[in-house]
Amino acid sequence: MMFILYVTSGGRDLAERLALQAEEARVLPYSEGAVAEAFGRKSPLVFIGALGIAVRAIAPYLRDKYRDPPVVVIDEAGRFVISLVSGHLGGGNELAQDLAAYLKAIPVVTTASDVRGLPALDVWARSQGLVVENWWAMRRAQALLVQKRSLLVYKEISGLELPLGLEPTAWPETAQVIISFRPGLGRSQALRLYAKVxxxxxxxxxxxxxxxxxxxxxxxxxxxxxxxxxxxxxxxxxxxxxxxxxxxxxxxxxxxxxxxxxxxxxxxxxxxxxxxxxxxxxxxxxxxxxxxxxxxxxxxxxxxxxxxxxxxxxxxxxxxxxxxxxxx
CATH class of the missing domain: 3.30.420.180 (CobE/GbiG C-terminal domain)
Structure with missing residues (x-):
């Protein structure tokens, strides 16, 4: 269920309009209790109002990108749709783009990989059913991809297409990403992904x-x-x-x-x-x-x-x- 919170009567009109296109949504006036409930349920949260209000409202509940729900902020005029929190794993970027398309608004996505046209490794891994062993290495690999625009990948799975920027290597010792069904391959600092095979x-x-x-x-x-x-x-x-x-x-x-x-x-x-x-x-x-x-x-x-x-x-x-x- 998506929570849509508004601050003013103008925001309420836009919130109710958005609720019409959602499969399941609750339209509520902004309150600390509503924010707490959305985070407790890990439900997508859409704020209609000023970005600063949204930032201050969610600050006490933020933990990390692996557990936070996606948060999107929309101005009352419905001109800009901003992906604020959990853009990749939580699906905030996709939600912002979908809502922007519905409103004919401008989606605002600021994650580095997206603005540079590179894949988000965590999103890609999840879409392929890959299990991440070392999340700290995911952050390192994503940063390297943004900086160098390519990563070497050793994979033991033939039926798995690599996204833009990921280049195959035959040598696990040289790889920055290991995709396997066996533990311990390659260098210790490599990102390890396990395929469901x-x-x-x-x-x-x-x-x-x-x-x-x-x-x-x-x-x-x-x-x-x-x-x-x-x-x-x-x-x-x-x-x-x-x-x-x-x-x-x-x-x-x-x-x-x-x-x-x-x-x-x-x-x-x-x-x-x-x-x-x-x-x-x-x-x-x-x-x-x-x-x-x-x-x-x-x-x-x-x-x-x-x-x-x-x-x-x-x-x-x-x-x-x-x-x-x-x-x-």
Whole structure:
């Protein structure tokens, strides 16, 4: 929900006009309570009035650009739409441009990358589903991009287009940005971005607890030098749909979970079928084929590993699984 605050009756007319084009908006007279509520909800905040009033109003609530909601200021005449706070990550620049287009006003965007026609790395990373490991390096990389107009990028993900100013390199040691699914590549000061390209196939014995599932997955990732931030989805067999431990583990790892049918699983060839699994549910394996099905890959990255009551396998997609996993 967007909060639209006005100071005068003239501002109220403009606020009500803006509310008509918003999906969900609250039009309120300016008050400290309204500002506090907007920040508490992390809702976009639009001020109709003087820039100075808006600055003083939000100052006590500002934390950092990763947590602050976007704040946009519009003069009462509707001539200028200013992106004030959280222009990139919060979407303030985009909101200002959208509102300016609606009002036929002039958008005012002052972030360095935008005024120089360069990409905002944080916005681009989010749009690609990339997970940032070191935010301090994001600030450093953005400053270098503005100064030098180019950055060297080492990426292990083929299906990922780089924006203007990011140039590929074959050597991680020379890169200022690392895009991978493995931890620790390249220089320590490089910006590290993890791509959502890994699918985790999981088989469990009846009644296995979530804690054991999580421990098994974390152990396998650690033993095979994989980063859990690159995990995009968990997958298992149709017969495991009633296992609470799987759902709880997926929720704890912040992953969607998908279950594949018998027909889907048997369509995937496996190198080492399990006689026990065939006898139990009529398919040659669970973890490996489910990982392959969820990733769209042809080859398994980590063959099945048994950890107590849990079997884990990992497959790697050639491109981020963001779009595909979103619907699971």
């Amino acid at each position: 890994l699918a985790i196939g999981v088989g469990v014995n009846r009644g296995t607890r979530a804690e054991e599932v999580i421990e098994a997955i974390e152990t396998v990732f650690r033993e095979h030098d994989l980063c859990l931030a690159s995990a995009a989805v968990m997958a298992s067999a149709w017969v495991k749909k009633d296992e609470p431990g799987l759902y709880e583990a997926a929720r704890a790892l912040d992953l969607p979970i998908k279950f594949f049918s018998r027909e889907e699983i048997v369509s995937v060839p496996v190198k080492k079928p399990s006689a026990a699994v065939v006898a139990a549910i009529g398919v040659p394996a669970v973890a490996e084929p489910c990982a392959l099905l969820a990733s769209g890959a042809k080859e398994i990255l980590v063959p099945k590993v048994k950890k107590g009551n849990v079997t884990v396998a990992v497959a790697r997609s050639s491109s981020p699984l963001l779009a595909r996993s979103a619907g699971l």
